[in-house]
Amino acid sequence: MSDLATTTGSTLSRRDVLRAAGSASAVASATLGMRGVHADNPSGETLKVGLIGAGGRGRGALVQTLSVPGSNVKLTAIADAFKGGIDGTMRALREMQDKVDCPEDRQYDGLDGYKRVIEASDLVILATPPGFRPFHFNAAVEAGKHIFMEKPVCVDSHGARLCLEAAKQADEKKLKVVVGLQRRYQTNYREALAKVREGMIGDIIGGQVYWNGSGIWFRDRQPDQTEMQYQVHNWYHFNWLCGDHICEQHVHNIDVANWFLDRLPISAYGVGGRQHRVPGQSSEIYDHHAVNFTYPGGARIASQCKQFPGGENHVDETFEGTKGVLKLHPGYALITDLDGQELWKFSGENPDPYQVEHDELHAAIRNDTPKNDAYYGTTSSFSSVLGRLATYSGKTWKYDDAMKLDYRTMPEDPTWETTPPVVPDKDGNYPLPMPAGFKINSVTKPVVS
Ligand SMILES: NC(=O)c1ccc[n+]([C@@H]2O[C@H](COP(=O)([O-])OP(=O)(O)OC[C@H]3O[C@@H](n4cnc5c(N)ncnc54)[C@H](O)[C@@H]3O)[C@@H](O)[C@H]2O)c1
Numbered sequence: 142m143s144d145l146a147t148t149t150g151s152t153l154s155r156r157d158v159l160r161a162a163g164s165a166s167a168v169a170s171a172t173l174g175m176r177g178v179h180a181d182n183p184s185g186e187t188l189k190v191g192l193i194g195a196g197g198r199g200r201g202a203l204v205q206t207l208s209v210p211g212s213n214v215k216l217t218a219i220a221d222a223f224k225g226g227i228d229g230t231m232r233a234l235r236e237m238q239d240k241v242d243c244p245e246d247r248q249y250d251g252l253d254g255y256k257r258v259i260e261a262s263d264l265v266i267l268a269t270p271p272g273f274r275p276f277h278f279n280a281a282v283e284a285g286k287h288i289f290m291e292k293p294v295c296v297d298s299h300g301a302r303l304c305l306e307a308a309k310q311a312d313e314k315k316l317k318v319v320v321g322l323q324r325r326y327q328t329n330y331r332e333a334l335a336k337v338r339e340g341m342i343g344d345i346i347g348g349q350v351y352w353n354g355s356g357i358w359f360r361d362r363q364p365d366q367t368e369m370q371y372q373v374h375n376w377y378h379f380n381w382l383c384g385d386h387i388c389e390q391h392v393h394n395i396d397v398a399n400w401f402l403d404r405l406p407i408s409a410y411g412v413g414g415r416q417h418r419v420p421g422q423s424s425e426i427y428d429h430h431a432v433n434f435t436y437p438g439g440a441r442i443a444s445q446c447k448q449f450p451g452g453e454n455h456v457d458e459t460f461e462g463t464k465g466v467l468k469l470h471p472g473y474a475l476i477t478d479l480d481g482q483e484l485w486k487f488s489g490e491n492p493d494p495y496q497v498e499h500d501e502l503h504a505a506i507r508n509d510t511p512k513n514d515a516y517y518g519t520t521s522s523f524s525s526v527l528g529r530l531a532t533y534s535g536k537t538w539k540y541d542d543a544m545k546l547d548y549r550t551m552p553e554d555p556t557w558e559t560t561p562p563v564v565p566d567k568d569g570n571y572p573l574p575m576p577a578g579f580k581i582n583s584v585t586k587p588v589v590s
Pocket of ligand 1: 193194195196197198199220221222223226251252253255268269270271273291292293321322323373374389390
């Protein structure tokens with residue numbers, strides 16, 4: 142069976158995940174000090190890095206991993222769906238030639254190049270559209286490689302289960318995994334969390350998390366593209382590839398809620414839609430979602446995300462506790478009491494979290510210390526999927542029920558000739574999910590309500 146055809150019958154509940162994460166780190170702690178197979182250059186050996194998905198973020202992450210101070214690291218192999226991504230990345234590395242050992246025969250275009258890159262590398266960067274992520278993550282873990290993977294890590298229930306299984310395997314193999322939810326690597330967030338854990342705002346009982354922005358890109362169809370090539374190139378507008386922007390971008394803020402509450406949502410209920418339409422730019426995703434998440438203990442988090450111009454934009458988080466209120470943004474953190482009097486404000490250095498992610502990943506590889514973000518990367522990505530299920534269906538969805546769904550959107554063994562899961566009508570428009578008649582559409586099973 143090919144990697145993209147991998148399935149898992151296991152259905153891990155929220156409780157199972159938390160238990161697995163706890164015991165895994167205990168095992169990893171017990172083995173602290175033992176050297177990993179691919180330790181980062183203590184013996185002078187070069188850490189071979191492979192990049193899968195050579196677009197904007199993949200290129201950025203690659204430069205960051207090549208820039209970790211004191212690391213002996215080189216780009217060894219690269220894959221992108223399209224040759225243009227590879228060529229652009231190789232050009233961008235012109236000033237870093239001492240960090241590049243990636244001849245043309247280790248540059249792979251197409252949908253299968255990830256396999257060759259994984260073979261050739263010690264550490265892989267996974268930065269394709271997220272629909273592919275669970276399969277690439279699973280393949281990298283099976284091959285015993287360290288991983289930096291971008292968020293979100295899954296876009297449906299099948300992908301979430303595959304990631305959770307792979308996360309367990311990564312622990313067993315003592316692999317190091319960092320997920321690009323960079324607020325977890327940002328000093329102001331970390332210091333604010335310490336204040337919350339000390340009890341400065343009391344118990345969190347509610348909050349608001351926002352990614353309200355002005356819009357996202359659209360890539361036009363090219364005359365010689367198959368439908369599959371068009372969708373992979375214009376991936377942000379197709380759910381099987383991006384998971385809608387509640388998953389693609391708002392996962393950052395939903396993850397902050399899960400992190401600060403130290404719990405996963407029980408359920409989600411919400412509304413959404415698409416009000417901004419550009420002629421000739423049909424999209425399968427909504428441009429706004431508003432979801433209420435309910436957490437164990439009764440805390441409620443209101444989540445909003447929009448992607449259209451006009452109105453106020455907010456990308457931030459607020460948490461209300463029994464004793465105070467915390468406001469967070471990548472540039473600040475402020476705690477007030479219930480009357481609005483300042484109790485604490487972040488000040489000081491706030492280093493670039495995108496670089497810190499790689500610095501800490503390399504340190505974990507070098508010292509063989511525990512590092513596996515894949516559990517929370519998956520559960521926060523799946524919390525976002527839960528929100529999307531709520532807005533698409535107009536119904537309340539429970540996390541545990543959603544996790545068990547037979548819901549897989551990625552076709553098996555996709556090629557450029559495969560018909561994607563969604564196709565345009567005769568006018569070139571893609572169907573928008575509508576609560577009336579919404580069905581879970583799995584590519585592996587008949588449609589279910
Ligand atoms: N953490 C952050 O702040 C942050 C910021 C930007 C993007 N991202 C994440 O990074 C990922 C990529 O986003 P981007 O902005 O770089 O998009 P992009 O379109 O610039 O790059 C994606 C690249 O992946 C390639 N690709 C598509 N399918 C592939 C496959 N099967 N195998 C190999 N290559 C494939 C595309 O051709 C493209 O070059 C997304 O998951 C996104 O959410 C994270």
